[in-house]
């Protein structure tokens with residue numbers, strides 16, 4: 351049984367990966383966590399949720415949690431050696447230099463740990479390349495990790511699912527992601543859409559992506575490409591509104607923000623759900639970023655992105671997903 355370490359396994363994406371891997375029981379799964387700081391981080395990110403402690407999570411109770419200090423590379427290497435970690439899956443959030451440095455140190459530590467052979471860096475979005483830096487400067491953090499991995503002896507692949515479908519099933523769908531409404535609000539039957547609403551968007555349910563990762567773990571890493579794409583469905587915001595109107599049985603109130611407005615950051619923020627702890631200012635910034643990316647067509651994935659491991663999985667389509675979450679609800 352190979353040991354798989356999920357760094358940031360306490361977070362939304364990481365916990366989903368831990369849930370799937372521990373149910374398969376093919377690997378021994380450990381979670382790397384800063385632990386002592388994580389309670390503070392959780393409250394800070396999500397104040398309305400109150401002081402929940404990660405150890406109480408039924409998902410995390412199925413994996414051993416190992417406390418690490420991402421600032422100390424040699425101690426990290428020692429931990430990887432001690433637990434005979436074969437593969438690292440990072441799901442560390444990458445919003446700052448500090449977050450990025452933590453992941454870079456983990457890669458450096460993995461390079462020095464002889465039993466550690468494979469590394470999936472935290473990505474789980476679109477194909478982030480240098481030419482897109484003007485659209486989203488935080489792409490730098492993802493590129494720095496990819497470049498460091500490229501120069502290492504480690505096998506790696508960057509997992510690319512597009513948007514997570516979960517956002518259009520919340521709060522009724524099973525998900526570990528933080529509550530957020532993006533563009534189309536299935537609850538209030540309203541939408542705030544960038545551009546003309548016809549830009550293509552690849553999306554995948556987070557649990558389908560986790561199943562895809564589990565399959566990738568079964569393959570020979572020699573064959574891993576730079577990117578491993580998994581696409582549950584391809585839609586546009588207009589189509590998502592159409593699906594919502596059909597399932598919710600009523601007309602949606604839709605506002606379109608022109609490309610110029612999006613460029614200026616003057617975006618309409620859709621109504622946010624209970625549990626979204628972000629300030630209005632943060633939500634304007636996040637919405638403007640996501641809108642720029644959608645209008646920039648970064649979610650219009652080429653067909654070639656789809657890896658063969660995903661093709662054999664029965665990935666949920668958007669209409670079915672929204673129907674399962676919203677059908678028959680008031």
Ligand SMILES: NC(=O)c1ccc[n+]([C@@H]2O[C@H](COP(=O)([O-])OP(=O)(O)OC[C@H]3O[C@@H](n4cnc5c(N)ncnc54)[C@H](OP(=O)(O)O)[C@@H]3O)[C@@H](O)[C@H]2O)c1
Nearest residue numbers: 358360361362363383384388442443449452472475513514
């Ligand atoms: N495509 C999409 O729709 C989508 C949506 C959401 C996220 N994502 C991507 O998925 C990845 C994970 O996101 P997430 O929302 O799951 O993240 P998250 O829940 O905000 O955080 C994940 C974990 O990262 C660890 N962490 C945070 N700051 C850290 C630091 N400075 N040093 C070390 N560890 C740190 C924390 O674990 P500990 O406190 O236990 O150490 C935390 O639980 C990111 O790359 C994000 O961009 C994609």
